[in-house]
Amino acid sequence: MIRVRRGLVTAIERKRLGYTEALVQTGEALEKAVSYDALTGPLQLGDEVVLNTTAVHKNLGTGGMHFVMANLSHRELDPPAEGHIMKLRYTPGQVKVLAVEEEQHPLNQLYRGTDTLSGMPVIIGTLHSMLGPAAATLKKYAGEGTRVVYVMTDGAALPLQLSNLVAELKEKGLLQSTVTCGHAFGGDLEAVNVYSGLLAARGVAGADAVIITMGPGIVGTGTSFGFTGTEQGELVNAVNVLGGRALAIPRITFADARERHRGLSHHTRTSLGKIALTSCVVTLPLMDGEKNGLVKEQLEDSGISRLHRTVEIDASATGEILREYGLKVATMGRGYEQDSEFFMAAGAAGIYAANLLNAGRT
Numbered sequence: 001m002i003r004v005r006r007g008l009v010t011a012i013e014r015k016r017l018g019y020t021e022a023l024v025q026t027g028e029a030l031e032k033a034v035s036y037d038a039l040t041g042p043l044q045l046g047d048e049v050v051l052n053t054t055a056v057h058k059n060l061g062t063g064g065m066h067f068v069m070a071n072l073s074h075r076e077l078d079p080p081a082e083g084h085i086m087k088l089r090y091t092p093g094q095v096k097v098l099a100v101e102e103e104q105h106p107l108n109q110l111y112r113g114t115d116t117l118s119g120m121p122v123i124i125g126t127l128h129s130m131l132g133p134a135a136a137t138l139k140k141y142a143g144e145g146t147r148v149v150y151v152m153t154d155g156a157a158l159p160l161q162l163s164n165l166v167a168e169l170k171e172k173g174l175l176q177s178t179v180t181c182g183h184a185f186g187g188d189l190e191a192v193n194v195y196s197g198l199l200a201a202r203g204v205a206g207a208d209a210v211i212i213t214m215g216p217g218i219v220g221t222g223t224s225f226g227f228t229g230t231e232q233g234e235l236v237n238a239v240n241v242l243g244g245r246a247l248a249i250p251r252i253t254f255a256d257a258r259e260r261h262r263g264l265s266h267h268t269r270t271s272l273g274k275i276a277l278t279s280c281v282v283t284l285p286l287m288d289g290e291k292n293g294l295v296k297e298q299l300e301d302s303g304i305s306r307l308h309r310t311v312e313i314d315a316s317a318t319g320e321i322l323r324e325y326g327l328k329v330a331t332m333g334r335g336y337e338q339d340s341e342f343f344m345a346a347g348a349a350g351i352y353a354a355n356l357l358n359a360g361r362t
Contacts, residue, residue, distance in 0.1 A: 003054040004069070007033065009047045018186060019161035024049060024066065031056070035068035036159050038095050038185065040077075047073040069093075085192060087185045088158065097190040100179075100200045107189075107204045111196070114203025117244035121353035122198065124236060124280070125213030125249045126229035126267055128156065129331035130346040132165055133318050134211050134249065135174045137350030140321045142209070142357045147176045149207035151197045153235075154182035155214035155228040161186045163215055172325055177205040184215060194238050209353050210244075220267075222260065229267045233275025245356060246280035248272055248308070249349045254291060255339040256332065263291070264298035273302035282308050283352045285315040285344035311352060318347030 007024035013032070014021040020043040024033045033051055035043040043049070050070040054060075069092075083098030098104060100111045123134050135148055150169070152160055160166060160180050169175040180187030181197030189204060191197035194212070201207045212235055220227040232248060239246040250272070251265035260266040272282065282304060284295065299305040319336050322329055322343070329336055329343055336343050 001054075002052050002069075003057050005051050005053045005066075006072075007031070007049050007051050007066075009033075009043060009045055009049060012043070012045060016161070016167055019159075021065070024051065026051065026053070026066075031066060032064060033066040033068055034162070035071070036161060036186075038159070039093050040068050040071045041074045043068065043071060044073070047071050049073075085190065087183045087190075089183070095185055097185055099190045099192055099196075100204055101192055101196050110204045111200055114199045117198060117202050117239065117242045120202055120207065120244050121209045121247055121356045122235075122239045122244045123209070123211045123247045123249060123349045123353055124232055124239065125211065125346065125349075126232045126251055126271065127218055127331060128163065128165065128214060128216045129329060129342075130213055130249050130349075131211055132169065132327050132329045133322060133343045133346040134350040134353075135169050136321050136325050136327060137315070137318055137347040138209060138211075138354050139174050139350075140324075141351050141354030144173070146354075146357060147206050147208045148174065149177045149179065149201040149205045149210050150175050151179045151181060151191075151194070151201050151210055151212040152184045152187060153194060153212065153214045153231055154184040155231045156217040156219065157215035158184050159186050160184065160215065165216075168327070172327075174325065177201070177207070179205065194235060195242060198238065198242055198244065208357055212239075213249075222258075224266065224270055227267055227270075230271055230275055232268075232271040233277075236272070236276040236280045237278050240278040240280070246278070247349050247353055248276075248280045248282050249346050250282055250284065250295075252285070252295060252341045252345045253331075253339055254341055255334055263294040264302070264304075269298060269302035269304065272304045272308060276307065280308050281352065282310045283345065283348040284310055284312045285318075285341060285348045286312055287341060291341065313348035313351050315344040315348040315351055318344045321347070 011023040178187040
């Protein structure tokens with residue numbers, strides 16, 4: 001069930017294309033709310049809105065914000081005429097998009113002319129917070145002219161506009177384009193699934209390299225298979241089917257109090273040790289002896305070191321590169337200084353992808 005409340009917009013706090021954060025009066029409380037233009041139209045001061053307040057009421061990880069379900073100040077809304085593909089299908093919020101696979105799309109011929117990734121490096125993450133360090137190190141080592149495209153899956157948040165990180169990376173020139181696939185929406189290009197999304201990134205967006213991972217808000221339950229990061233193993237298979245170079249970011253942390261995530265997270269052990277049926281490169285940051293020993297043992301015990309190729313990369317410059325680009329990163333509330341191995345693992349993948357690109361240019 002959804003917890004529903006009415007509210008009145010009293011202030012607009014942040015606005016970017018397709019996305020608005022506002023303060024809304026609900027009864028005697030003044031609370032934050034998010035509105036997506038694609039779902040409920042533009043939000044303005046004084047609008048009366050209907051809010052989904054479920055997650056905040058349950059103290060779930062939505063950043064303490066409600067979501068606008070309907071704007072009662074808009075009597076009627078009409079979407080653009082183009083497009084026949086529905087996302088969020090068969091829900092009250094189903095949204096029509098013009099997918100790149102559709103003949104109507106102005107770039108459809110470019111898509112139809114692409115049936116392989118032609119060896120392109122594809123960095124595969126499990127958490128949205130891996131995107132920043134991977135993009136920053138890739139761009140730093142491969143050069144400013146490198147076209148980096150982010151493909152967002154539907155494993156977590158569905159609206160791309162929710163991500164402050166993506167907006168910042170595009171503004172700083174670290175991402176050149178975005179593709180949203182499956183039920184995710186709001187990218188520069190819309191795609192029906194991860195296969196067509198990857199092909200669109202290559203053939204339509206002109207990617208030299210791709211980073212594919214979910215949006216903010218991974219789902220986890222503490223069980224071996226009950227988390228949405230299982231998609232990493234499936235994405236390894238997809239990249240190999242399409243003829244790309246699959247580079248998997250391992251989830252490594254020594255700052256998480258949960259034993260199942262210590263060293264090499266059980267998420268990585270499941271995704272790459274049990275779900276991935278084809279081989280990839282797993283990039284490991286250089287770590288001190290005890291930490292390195294634990295991760296190596298976990299790689300062996302999980303079967304990852306037998307199926308995949310593990311490569312150690314000196315990613316110690318990741319923190320400096322993030323500072324150079326002015327990126328403040330965080331994962332599970334922890335910054336670079338508190339969880340450096342996590343961010344260096346993502347940075348290592350960016351460095352390795354850049355090395356592949358640079359080798360191909362000589």
